[in-house]
Amino acid sequence: MSDDAVYVYAIGDAALAADLPAVAGVGGTLVRAVGSGALAAVASSVDAGEFGEDALRHNLEDLGWLADTARAHHAVVDTVARHHPIAPVRLATVYLDDANVRALLDERAAAFTAALERVRGRTEWGVKAFAAPQAAEEPQAAEPQPPAPSEAGPGTAYLMRRRAARNRAAESRRSAADAASRLHEELAGLAVANRRYPPQDPQLTGSRDEMVLNAAYLVENAGEAAVRRLVEERGAPGLRLQLTGPWAPYSFATLEET
């Protein structure tokens, strides 16, 4: 079970082999380039025992293993992407040996080349929007005041206040979601491609505020300032925005079948 296998992080131009940054990959082994033709894979040797189908299924459920592997994978992709255009490969893509990686590069050369062209000179940015509950003590002007019929007892009045508060919360959530949708359209206009992810669970974000947008945008390198400006401008008391990146183009590295 201690045989070596070859973990692939990303595909890039053959030129990256000449000055690949010295970065440790999954399991601590330095990455290397495995090249064929005009392409090269960024790869490192890993213990095959960890990545067999059964072992992988088990390991993916182990948060410690997953966190270490994901961070190591990300460190490689992130470091290499600063120097070279690359198409990142999904987590835990493992081959038996270098020869098989070369065969893959040859077999899918056209698709890899097209994927690289899509991301060359472009950067991925992440934007998350949260509906931030407002300190809504002051009644809002637009809110219809509940009638206070003289026959309503204190219990009824309490329930009506509760209902009004709930309505206010729902309204503020809706308005944050609308603002986030408008922001998404604006960001999509600045980007060459965009992708929405499911909102992250509040338990994972560590924020009680509801996430109303979790999206990635592929932007020309020159467009960074415009993205930053838009995110800074669109934040509001009820809408908390978080910009992440620059990311390697994880969300936009896809192979189109020909």
Next chain:
Amino acid sequence: MTLAGTDDHVALVDILDRLLAGGVVLTGELTISLAEVDLVHVSLRALISSVQTLVDEGPE
């Protein structure tokens, strides 16, 4: 606003969004069906939430 840069403070949950749902999908030889990772993802989220501390290193 927090700008999670390309340092150690990048939130694990943001990395996982991308590493489990993004990236070029290839059929690795040791991992027969990578699409299954998507299924695992669901249970992962439950798992991660139960081990909050590891995620809390994310930006506050």
